[in-house]
Amino acid sequence: MDATLSLLDLAGAVALLLWAMHMIQSGIQRAFGADLRRVLAHAFGNRIKAFAAGIGVTAVLQSSTATGLMVAGFAAAGLVDLVPALAVMLGANVGTTLIVQLLSFDIALAAPVFLIIGVMMFRRSGESRTRDIGRVAIGLGLLLMALSQLVQIITPYEDVPSLRMLLGAVATQPFVALLLGALATWAAHSSVAIVLIVMSFVANGAVSLDTGIALVLGANIGSAINPLLEAPRGVDRTGAQVALGNLLNRLIGAAIALPLIERIGPALVRLDPSLARDVANFHMFFNVVMALVFLPLLPLFAKALRRLLPQRVEAQDPSRPLYLDPAAAEAPAVALGNATREALRMVDVFDEMLQGFGRALDEKTDKQRIVETRRIDDILDRLNTAIRSYIVGLDPESLTEDDDKRAAAILAFTSNLEQAGDTIDRGALATLTRQLKRGLVLADEGRADARLMLEHLSANLRLAATVFMTQDLRAARALADEKAFFREIESKATAAYFRRLRQSRPDAIEANALHLDLLRALKGVNDCLVAGAAYPVLEERGELRSSRLRSQQDSDLDS
Template sequence: MDATLTLLNLAGAVALLLWGVHMVQSGVQRGFGPNLRRGLSQAFSNRLKAFATGVGVTAVLQSSTATGLMTASFAAEGLIGLVPALAIMLGANVGTTLIVQVLSFDIGPLAPLLLCIGVVMFQRHGTATRTHDLGRVAIGLGLMLMALGNLLTIITPYEDVPSLRLFLGAIATAPVIALLVGALVTWAIHSSVAVVLLVMSFASKDVIPLSTALAMVLGANIGSALNPVLETTTAKDVTGRQVAMGNLLNRLAGAIVVMPFLDTISVWMLLLDPASSRAVANFHTLFNGAIALILLPLLDLVAKALRLLLPPRFEAQDPSRPLYLEETAKETPAIAIAGATREALRMADVLEEMLRGAMQGMQQNDYRRITETRRMEDVVDALNTAIHNYLTDLDAESLSEEDDQRLFSILTFTTNLEHAGDTLDRDVMALAVKKLKRGIVLSSQGTADLQALFERLSTNLRLATTVFMTHDLREARTLAHEKTLFRDFEREASEAHIQRMRSQKSESIEASALHLELLRALKAVNDKLVAAAAYPRLEAEGELHNSRLRTRPGSVPPTPENDEK
């Protein structure tokens, strides 16, 4: 029973440590994610600047994985080459050691103070979102300190347990096993910071020799580099895979060189600082610093080798397959939402191609072009489904208020684009097929009107995309006004159709009816474009009426309750 309780207490302390690390990372991502991304995007002029930026961003973010994801996204956009990306990752490896340095000192008594300050700041989220996020960071640091203290308390009584000593003795005599254990645990829990802190706790209580602790630290470095490699295996962008693989190979090479000298290095670390926990932290920093110092001048050669190892794959592009919805980016909402935004723009491009195809197919009576255009609607549907599934799968607790608003605008935009594509396929293209099969010939004026409307729809689609990206209020008003213009076109066409019927011009009535149906279908497409971008922006500014009905003196405003009565 005592053994079971001890294992539960140990598991709880480790879980608390992991949760503290998670809170620090999520708090920084929410509060400073966009600023960190912006700073990272300006660091590509040379490798030294890229390295320094990698150190700074990761020291604040405390996640080399998140830094790597941002770097990979810039590489996918063609904004960064492989060499500066590798330099950033070398800096990220050094940056992630800095919090270990801070926590290696005896700052355990600060835990209650950090928790109290953090809770007070966290409760003030209604007035200042940044204060709320910093409170989360303080709570996370407090929980990490408490967890480390609990680990030491739990471990102390069991230092001399024979079975534990036997297991640790086996590890101590086989540094490779210690390295593998460190790598496996880090891979499983996705946090080298937590594993190194755990190893520091063991070393400070002499549960394991210092040389074994250093071997486990090497394993933690390899394990943290292994996760991005596994996560980018199926990634479409080869540069992201090259960066992840390069980071892993750099650490593996460093570990292979250092492993035979761990006993000697242990003595040096103790001479530098006699405290075992500090020795572990110093080794962690010096190991990553030495790798960066040696490899920074050699990154051109490393990049050349990676291009040979992972050459670009040339394969047929499936237009319905999303390009920017990386699963690994879900841990960083700012990156995930940016990817979804780019995918939404792809949807707009496909819809614009549908509009061109519809106009050309109808003008030229080209059945093949009409069929190709109808197939594009499947692409729009597939992209919309992928974007919705991706965004709704994000952790709601990791989203800031700004993230929530942007997520909602993306879903609104893509849903209406998908409806516009449905209308083009179901109504407009069906009418084009009807025109072709029945041999209906529109008048020259009717053909010119339809061409003008198609061109206007393409312009409005580009305008909707601009409003979606820039939130420009003036452009939103312009787009909303297009709904009135299309309504006027429909009224004029309806009146002309009625005049033809009254004059009994039977040869033009069928063409006139088809023209009117097409106009109504195109108007429905335009309505979706207005709803996709203009209405959300105008509604946010309070510039939309609840109803177009004029309220007369003494009349009851239309509401669902009054309608039921």
């Protein structure tokens, strides 16, 4: 019974430690994610700057995975070469050791202070950044509490026979310890958490220092496995090359260090008699040495990686998302950037649909051309579904208020683009299909109106993309003003249609009805563009009325 309770207590302490790390990372990303991304973007000029930026950004984020996702996003956009991307990851590996160094000192008494300050900032402040910093302080307090609890639990937990057998096997086989550390880090998705746990075990005598060093080597390898497994599988393999390079760096270092453990341990003890600090020091020394060794060799290393993972040339499925990297879900700024790029792909696909409709307006068009254009709507539907699922899958706790607004803007834009595609498919193209089936000929006036609307739609699509990206108020007003142009053309066409009805010309009635249906469909397409891009901006700035009707007060004044 006591052993079971000890196991349960240990599992709870580890879970608290992992949750505290999550709170720290999500709070920092919400508060400073955009600023850190800008810092990283300006550091790709050379290897030294990229290395330093990797240290700084990761030291703040406390997640080399999050830094790697940012780098992968830049690489996918073609903004960074493989060499500086690898330099950033070398810096990120060093950056993760800094929090371990800090927590290797006995600062457990500061846990209540962090918790009190964090709760006060989180509960009393109306500013989102202050609340996020409060979240970080709460996470630090919980982290210190979890570490303190681990130290108290390890002694009775060490007496469990099954654990004693496992620790005995690990202590006699450094390679087994390395594998155990790699597996635990892969499962926890946090090398920092595993190294902190190893420090607690070593400090309390549950495992020897040599075994702790082997476990730390495994933790360094395990932290490089997930980025490789989650790397995008598309044509652009730069992100996968960076992840593979990081893993090879760790494997080479571990292969060199593992046979030397018996010499490394005593050397660390001579530097500092504290065993917990020895584990932290080895973790830092290992990553610093690997960075110093590999930094000058990165051009040759990058060349070898390009040979191992060459860029693939394959037939592209237009309905398959290119930028929705699942691994980026841990970094909301990167994930929303990916979703934005995929939304711009939808703009290109819809522009192709408009061009296909323009070709279908030709008098010599056939059913096959219309069918090919209608298939493009299926691409829009699948891309919109993928973007929606991607954004909905993001962790709400890691999203800032600005992130929430951006996510809503992306969903509004893509949903209305999909609706615009449906309107072309079921409205405009369906009308042309009826025209072909009934052998009707669209009058020159009707064809001219449709082409004029189509020209404005092409221009408005580009303007909608601009508004979506820049959130510019003037551009949003210009796009919304286009609705008046489409209403005017529809009104004139409707008036002409009723004049022909009064003139009793049955031969032209059906053809003119098709003309009117066509214009209404195109007007509906423009309404979708305005609703998806202009209205969210105008509504946020207070520039949008709730109704086009005049108020009763204005009517009374006129009367």
